[in-house]
Amino acid sequence: MSTSTEITALDVLEAEAVHVIRECAAECQRPVLLFSGGKDSIVLAHLAVKAFAPAGLPFPLMHVDTGHNFPEVVEYRDWFATEIDERLIVASVEDSIAAGRVQDETGPRASRNRLQTTTLLDAIAEHQFDACFGGARRDEERARAKERFFSHRDMFGQWDPRNQRPEPWSIYNTKLRKGEHFRVFPISNWTEVDVWTYIDREGLSLPSIYFAHEREVFLRDGLFMAAHEVVERLPGEEIFTEVVRFRTVGDMTCTGALKSTASTVDEVLVETRASDVSERGASRADDRTSEAAMEDRKRGGYF
């Protein structure tokens, strides 16, 4: 048994996240944890496991699978669910397309990013989820910096940023009408460096694409995009081999890699601390469309 040690900022963030997770599990009827296999959702799932251990999770995990995910990440997702021995629901965008719920985009810049909103909202309705845990952080993006821990969504899955419920102290108003739900963000106050420091501290494993590896890529808008059959190339976009890693994990169609030799968590931390580019700026084509791209997607029910 250890004696009490000094409490660090990361301990405070961990305690806060666990508090939010327990609060949601106790208050909401049918929560679900959105698990993409990305580092933030891995940290979130790990926190959830710690919040209830040695008992199991009182809610399942769910992945919205676009069919354009990196195979390494899908493999990790399945391994992780088996490892922690919890139920994983996979909601598939391809099923939504097959059922005629959405139309697939075509062409070189086609992305299923917007389509996954429909799949997510359909899955929420089908399973009657009233709370979805997400690994979003306030430091990621300006609209997220404004969002509450318990973020209310109406029947249409919409966020109303001008009329958010006040959240003084750590008191959460968890009341809902039928058909409404919450997006709950336990790691709101964490930064990218916090996430990596925590991964290091807790010894968490990650999908291999977070570390330097050789990959066939092509250049688009200054980002190294993975060469893959789901990503149609424009004329002049030549494939070459580069040593890269991914800083965020989204669809292959909209997630770029960066040139890096960082092959351990320590080395990634060094690079992250020194980086002069934000996480999303370094790797996400989907946020570049307009100044308020994220706010607009969130209003419509996006993560």
Added chain:
Amino acid sequence: MPRETPMLHAVAVGSVDDGKSTLIGRLLYETGNLTADEIAHVEEASRKRGRKGIDLALLTDGLRAEREQGITIDVAYRSFDAQGRRILLGDAPGHEQYTRNMVTAAAGADVAILLVDAKNGITSQTRRHLAICAMLGVKDVIACVNKIDLVDYDKGRFDEISDEVVAAAASVKGPRVTPIPLSALEGANLIERSERTPWYSGPTVLDALHDIDPPIAEDAFRMQVQWVTRYDEGGADVRALAGRISSGTVRVGDEVVALPSGATSTIARIDVLGEDRDSASAPLSVALHLSTDVDVSRGDVIAPATDQPVVATRVKATIAWLDENPLTTPARLEVRQSSRLVPAIVETLHERLQLDTMEHEPADALEVNDLGIATILLAQPLVVEPYAQNREMGAMVLVDPSTNRTVAAVMVTEVLPD
């Protein structure tokens, strides 16, 4: 024994146009917590709006409506390191119509960065924010006399405004004030001392954020149970009480009481997220094991048997009204205190606080953004303490069950007899 705050919660407040968002943008920029692409983005947004140079306010005013109107509507949170100390900074709206969001931002804050325009001096909104900070128990205020460049770095003007702020804080029995002459735009006395204020020998804003040590109240141990974890251990049915310690320290062997039932037991084990420890302090999330099988459920409070909070069904409280529909009494609402939700009736509204003068006046209603004092009757007993004594045990919100909206922030001032 005083402890260091591992994470400082700060909130930037003050009137609209006093430069809060600029200050935050500049702080992040100068401390290296802003990346090149974020800056490029703000530059582009500034150009689009025809601003001269880079308008750092566009960094935290992230909502479309905020950018359109050039104001802050809701709180934005940013984290950064001040010379090794972690700061969580909320940017609170300055407009009077968004005072409710300012209350949200300042609740739980250790320190407020109050901006005052050197040219305009303190306004009624400055006084309101100071009064709200005082009421919310914010212990320290860094009073930035901003845009000091616009008054030619004049010491006389700085002294005049500092004295006004100190006097205003004293009149609300308020926080300790550290006045700083500042130009957020020029970066004067933000990170580096300015050569233009040779007469000033105090700290820069960053120094102040690094050095200010709000006293951590060494309150008695309190923990509200969030969740009872049950599992099987070698054939035995184990129950652990999961929650976040809201104040004080708990040790193995401590005699404790579960309230409101009053059942007593002893702490047998403290599980800090998978690690057994012999003691744990606020604000850690833990699971407590008791030596005997006591009936405890969600919402119950665990406290030392020798130092118990009271159980009450009637309290007097300061109410910050946040909803567009005014409060009239009697009002049938619900009180949420941490993990408890109980029906409540706001019985009597005693008075309204005139925030710019701090005078109390009789009132029969509270409008949105008003503060008042009222008596609240609770349908079930709650474990409470006055807010000034223990923040977590004295803080509540009111929820309107007909709209599900959070309609008020509540700070208990007095526990009343049934």
